[in-house]
Amino acid sequence: MVIDFGPITQYDAIPLAKALKLLLRISEMTLGYPVEIEFALNLSMTDSEKSELVILQIRSMVPPGRTSDIVIGDFNEDTDLCYSENALGNGIFDTIQDIVYVKPSFDMSNSPQVVGQVRSFNLKLMGEKKPYILIGPGRWGSADHWLGIPVIWSDIAGVKVIIETPFKERAIDPSQGSHFFHDLISSQVGYIITKEDKGNISMKWLESLPFVEEMPDVRHVRLLDPLEVRIDGKQGKAVIRLRKSNK
Numbered sequence: 001m002v003i004d005f006g007p008i009t010q011y012d013a014i015p016l017a018k019a020l021k022l023l024l025r026i027s028e029m030t031l032g033y034p035v036e037i038e039f040a041l042n043l044s045m046t047d048s049e050k051s052e053l054v055i056l057q058i059r060s061m062v063p064p065g066r067t068s069d070i071v072i073g074d075f076n077e078d079t080d081l082c083y084s085e086n087a088l089g090n091g092i093f094d095t096i097q098d099i100v101y102v103k104p105s106f107d108m109s110n111s112p113q114v115v116g117q118v119r120s121f122n123l124k125l126m127g128e129k130k131p132y133i134l135i136g137p138g139r140w141g142s143a144d145h146w147l148g149i150p151v152i153w154s155d156i157a158g159v160k161v162i163i164e165t166p167f168k169e170r171a172i173d174p175s176q177g178s179h180f181f182h183d184l185i186s187s188q189v190g191y192i193i194t195k196e197d198k199g200n201i202s203m204k205w206l207e208s209l210p211f212v213e214e215m216p217d218v219r220h221v222r223l224l225d226p227l228e229v230r231i232d233g234k235q236g237k238a239v240i241r242l243r244k245s246n247k
Contacts, residue, residue, distance in 0.1 A: 090233030102136035
């Protein structure tokens with residue numbers, strides 16, 4: 001059996017094409033970029049019922065910018081918070097003073113509870129208009145809470161850089177799921193993975209800092225001066241350097 005949806009678009013059985021054109025125009029005007037729309041259609045079975053267009057997701061299609069050459073260098077534990085040879089994004093971010101991180105003592109069985117803690121910090125920092133770095137083990141945005149923190153994009157929408165750290169002895173592949181990952185890219189969020197063979201992060205230094213606020217599994221720290229995040233999109237490398245006042 002072949003299902004043909006030709007009558008819907010060709011003969012205006014329902015005004016689907018007009019509705020989608022209107023949505024595209026409004027979305028592009030709002031976001032400032034072309035968008036892609038994921039939708040579902042519930043077709044009515046009788047003349048007395050109306051068909052229903054359901055918008056599942058609207059994502060901006062950010063045009064690829066010019067990838068400038070970024071000097072990364074080697075990891076220096078005295079001057080760098082983080083180094084990675086597995087990173088996405090490109091550019092230098094030098095206005096971030098806030099870090100939200102999951103405590104290393106965290107148990108993955110508690111990851112569903114961590115979502116609310118992260119969301120709370122995200123809302124607070126967004127209200128203060130302060131971009132932040134988010135650090136935690138395993139996959140951010142994983143549907144399986146044994147593999148990472150099962151946040152959705154709205155839980156972390158104010159983040160500027162995400163760092164995924166190893167979870168004890170478990171080898172967990174990084175999160176690059178379609179919707180969550182596309183949200184990161186379209187929002188121009190830096191994405192850094194620190195595996196032992198291709199990265200490093202100074203969690204001991206991070207834990208030594210006084211915190212602004214602490215929850216059972218998550219801490220928020222604020223540095224005296226902004227960090228310098230450098231991501232080389234061509235080579236897939238990244239480094240986060242400390243200013244002298246933060247050491």
